[in-house]
Amino acid sequence: LGVLLIPFCALVFYKKINNKTCNIFSVLLLMATFFTWKSYQPEQQDPPYAYYAQITQKCEPHLSTAKLVIAPNALAEYFTYTLKIDAMPWLPEYKIPQDQLWRIAIGIRPQAFQYYLPNKKTYSVGLEYTLLKEADWQKFVALVEQDKDKDLLDRIYNKNNPMKIRPAFLLQKKKM
Numbered sequence: 001l002g003v004l005l006i007p008f009c010a011l012v013f014y015k016k017i018n019n020k021t022c023n024i025f026s027v028l029l030l031m032a033t034f035f036t037w038k039s040y041q042p043e044q045q046d047p048p049y050a051y052y053a054q055i056t057q058k059c060e061p062h063l064s065t066a067k068l069v070i071a072p073n074a075l076a077e078y079f080t081y082t083l084k085i086d087a088m089p090w091l092p093e094y095k096i097p098q099d100q101l102w103r104i105a106i107g108i109r110p111q112a113f114q115y116y117l118p119n120k121k122t123y124s125v126g127l128e129y130t131l132l133k134e135a136d137w138q139k140f141v142a143l144v145e146q147d148k149d150k151d152l153l154d155r156i157y158n159k160n161n162p163m164k165i166r167p168a169f170l171l172q173k174k175k176m
Contacts (some may be wrong), residue, residue, distance in 0.1 A: 047074035051126065056082050058125040059104065067100035068092060071136060072160045075104060088167035101134040106160040112152060116143045 005036055045082060052075055060083060063069065071079055071088040076087035092101070105126050113122045123131040132140075144152050157163060 047078070049078065049084060052078040053082070055104070055129050058123070059083075059131050060136075062123055062131055063102060065099050066102050068096055069102045069104060071104040072106060072162065072164050079104075079156075089162045090164060090170075091162065092163050093171070097171045098133065098135045102115045103131045103132060103134045105132065105156075107155040107158060108152070113140065116140050146152065 014083065037171060056079055059069075059079070063083070063085060066085050067127060069076070069079060069085060071087045071089065073089040076089050079085065079087040079172065104125065108128075110122065110124050110130065113120075113132070117132075117136055120136045120139075122136070125131045141156055144156060155161075
């Protein structure tokens with residue numbers, strides 16, 4: 001609603017439209033809100049916060065040395081808020097010690113991790129969520145790529161498993 005109102009208010013402020021047009025537009029906008037107020041359905045549109053609470057609780061005992069956790073977007077936000085450990089949906093653009101960088105992977109069966117990383121610690125923290133060190137994840141990805149397992153690669157490179165470095169535009173600080 002604000003996206004529609006801001007340009008309109010700017011036009012009114014600069015007197016580019018007359019009062020009659022302003023009144024008609026305001027009434028139409030108000031009428032439209034009566035049709036859209038029921039369109040927001042939290043159970044369908046919000047992240048599963050109760051499930052994220054369970055995942056976060058299962059992760060906490062393993063992250064005593066963690067400084068950063070790579071996780072899907074909404075989970076990363078929830079994780080940072082509840083545990084006060086930085087989490088983000090990007091690979092960091094800066095160096096961080098291997099024992100302090102972790103990942104929550106989605107959609108990979110525990111058997112796949114056991115097959116490719118038999119001597120590494122991975123923790124199942126949810127139905128499709130696995131906690132592991134980022135160095136182990138990178139080794140896992142390299143081994144799967146070497147094996148050319150298309151199904152597993154599709155699950156690794158989906159939108160829920162962050163694989164890109166944080167873009168520069170997110171790092172730029174605004175000048176005051």
